[in-house]
Amino acid sequence: EPEVTQTPSHQVTQMGQEVILRCVPxxxxxxxxxxxQILGQKVEFLVSFYNxxxxxxxxxxxxxxSVERPDGSNFTLKIRSTKLEDSAMYFCASSFYNEQFFGPxxxxxxx
Amino acid sequence: TQxxxxxxxxxxxxxxxxxxxxxxxxxxxxxxxxxRQEPGEGPVLLVTVVTGGEVKKLKRLTFQFGDxxxxxxxxxxxxxxxxxxxxxxxxxTTDSWGKFQFGAGTQVxxxx
Numbered sequence: 469e470p471e472v473t474q475t476p477s478h479q480v481t482q483m484g485q486e487v488i489l490r491c492v493p494x495x496x497x498x499x500x501x502x503x504x505q506i507l508g509q510k511v512e513f514l515v516s517f518y519n520x521x522x523x524x525x526x527x528x529x530x531x532x533x534s535v536e537r538p539d540g541s542n543f544t545l546k547i548r549s550t551k552l553e554d555s556a557m558y559f560c561a562s563s564f565y566n567e568q569f570f571g572p573x574x575x576x577x578x579x
Numbered sequence: 580t581q582x583x584x585x586x587x588x589x590x591x592x593x594x595x596x597x598x599x600x601x602x603x604x605x606x607x608x609x610x611x612x613x614x615r616q617e618p619g620e621g622p623v624l625l626v627t628v629v630t631g632g633e634v635k636k637l638k639r640l641t642f643q644f645g646d647x648x649x650x651x652x653x654x655x656x657x658x659x660x661x662x663x664x665x666x667x668x669x670x671x672t673t674d675s676w677g678k679f680q681f682g683a684g685t686q687v688x689x690x691x
Contacts, residue, residue, distance in 0.1 A: 472621075499677070501679070503681075510681060510682075510683040510684060511616075511622065511667065511669075511681045511684075512681075513678055513679065513680075513681065516677040516678055518677060523677035523678075524675065524677040524678040557619075559621050559622070561621075566609065566610035566612075566627055566629065566671055567612065567624060567627045568612065568624065568669070568679055569624055570614075570621035570622045570623070570624075571621055572620060572621050573619075573620065573621050575619075
């Protein structure tokens with residue numbers, strides 16, 4: 469059964485560094501998303517991506533964040549100048565239309 | 580302000596009991612999804628409902644979409660410890676196809 473995959477499963481970085489979180493969405497899906505979930509809190513929408521451009525983004529997705537689909541299969545989230553408060557689980561998701569499937573997540577720890 | 584309000588926030592029941600989780604909004608949704616999330620893992624899609632009044636059953640789980648497509652419920656019959664988890668509802672509003680709105684979740688604990 470097709471699934472969304474994410475790498476790495478856990479990323480530790482120093483404050484101020486840049487991180488890239490990687491995702492491989494389900495192959496025939498058209499919409500791609502990034503979410504974050506701070507421990508014990510709700511799932512928060514970051515950004516959606518369709519037809520090679522951002523379709524919507526939240527206020528969390530500030531100018532330190534960027535997304536890219538560099539090769540038609542991978543979907544990446546880059547965070548520049550990381551802050552302590554960026555520590556969270558980051559989930560990638562993809563959908564064909566209205567059924568969204570999530571990856572297992574990347575736990576980002578900023579020290 | 581949450582677009583999707585889930586209630587209750589927490590539910591603890593004994594094995595064999597029934598439970599219902601609610602997801603309510605003042606907005607109309609073109610579709611609504613229910614997910615279950617285990618600690619440290621991604622949400623797993625359980626069901627999608629798209630038609631007002633629709634009822635879907637998945638073994639002991641029954642999902643209902645309100646007639647006006649503003650609310651939904653999840654009913655679990657004869658709950659088992661394996662049903663323990665965080666239940667999330669999420670939906671696409673009719674004016675925002677690119678952004679799924681999530682509820683805060685209902686933590687369900689089923690004890691043997």
